[in-house]
Amino acid sequence: MxxxxxxxxxxxxxxxxxxxxxxxxxxxxNTYIEKDGIDDKIRATEIMQSYINSIKKSNLVSINDEDLYQTGLIGVESSNITTVYNEGSKNFLNSKISCTHPNFSALVVHLFKEAEISSGDTVAVSMTGSLPGANLALMAACEALDISPVILSSIGSSSWGANREDFTWLDMESYLYREKLIKDKSLAVSIGGENDLGENLTDKGIEIIEENIISNNFDLVNESSLKENIDSKMNMYKRKLPIENYSAFINIGGGSSSIGYGAAKDSMKVGVLFPIEIDDIIEDNKYFSSSLAYNFMNKGVTFINIKNINILGKDWGLYPPDKSIDINNGKLFYETENxxxxxxxxxxxxxxxxxxxxxxxxxxxxxxxxxxxxxxxxx
Known part of the structure; x- marks a missing residue:
């Protein structure tokens, strides 16, 4: 038929x-729509990658097995300059690794834009040795956006940060500055750790840090108390610019002088925090009122808290770390529509x-x- x-x-x-x-x-x-500022974010990742490439080629540091992205920025579990020791904590290690992905610099660019920081602005920065990846991400973002950072650092580092005795955060910063890859470096440096004076370190650890500061030709902030260290650092920021004229105060890590003493700082909000939120922060952490961040917020300056990377990085696909995370791809760069x-x-x-x-x-x-x-x- x-x-x-x-x-x-x-x-x-x-x-x-x-x-x-x-x-x-x-x-x-899906439809992928470029997010605002994508060019700045890509520029920041390229700059951060150049930092990492230079450090890897320098032969100043060996890359250990825990360094997932093979950056040279992951330290050791314990050393004489380790301020916080977290034995066997996978989340702790993952936080350090997440910051070493170049996309973390794009996250910093995102935070800058959320805080309405723009080209030509000046920001105050307080960083520790605990998150060297985040430190480099901050510098890359500043370079990409033409923002001037006024930096004060502390050397002590928690586990897996810049806690190698022969390759501290100051060594990294000094190397990149000598290579003319960064234009700005720390004005001065404190020991870090408990009370910003290394009170939880051995005498040997403090000696190593002090020698490292001297060998890298940095001024040491080492007063007799945490309060005096904070006052000294505030005066350094003031000498550069009136406090209220800074576009933001940026904390990286858990420095006592930056965000206060005690365990409550570990549960603080992260990201961009506006001066109107200062009372809520103090309610959660009474020691916050004795910190650099408080002094800036009290003058109406926005606070950017780069800490608790498991929270800050998770929403943007940076935590937990994974080798499948592509550079210049993901939520920070594209919005996805069905x-x-x-x-x-x-x-x-x-x-x-x-x-x-x-x-x-x-x-x-x-x-x-x-x-x-x-x-x-x-x-």
Missing amino acids: FRPQIQKTKTLFFIACLSMVSVYLVSQS YNLNVIIFTLLLNLGLITFIGIYSHQQIKRRMKNEEYDSVL
Whole structure:
């Protein structure tokens, strides 16, 4: 029995399968929209990658097995200059690793834009040796956006940070400065650790840090108490610029002088914090009122807290660290919307084209069949 192509079971089955595949492809498709500031973010990642590449080529440090991204920025579990020791803590190590991905500099750019910091602005920075990746990310973001950082550092570091005795945060910073990869370096340096005076370090550890500061030609901030260290650092910031004229105060790590003494600082909010939030912060951490961050917020300066990376980095796909995280890709760079118009148009045209082709072909089959039947009837 004659049946045109369009009526054949296998043809109808093929059309149905193609339609189902098309629906699936459309349902799984996405549109990627570039986020504001993507060019600045890409520029920052390129700069941070140049820092990492230079450090790796310097032969100043060996890369250990825990360094997932092979950056040279991951230290050791324990040393004489380790201020906080977390034995076997995977989350602790992962936080350090997450900061070493170049995309972390894009996160800093994002925080800058959220805080409405723009080209030509000056920011006050207080960083420790605990998160060297975040320190470099901050410097890369400042370079990409033409922002001037006024930096004070502390050398002590928690586990897996810049806690190698022969390659401290100061060694990293000094090397990059000598290589002319960074334009700004720390104005002065404190020991860090408990009360910013290294009170939880051994005499040997303090001696190593002090020698490191001297060998790198930095001024040492080492007063008789935490309060006096804070006052000394505030005066250094003031000598550069009136406090209220800074566009933000940025903390990296858990320095006592930066965000206060005690365990409560470990549960503080992270990211961009505005002066209006100061009372809420003190309610959660009473020691915050004795910190650099408080002094800045009290003058109406925005506070950016780069700490608790498991929280800060998670929403942006940077935590936990994973080798599959691509540079210049992800939530920081693109907004994802369901369905892709190009996929919809392609599958629609494919289905319409197939059906049209089968329809025309079947019509021609029917015409030929009718002609043959007319010819047979004449005979």
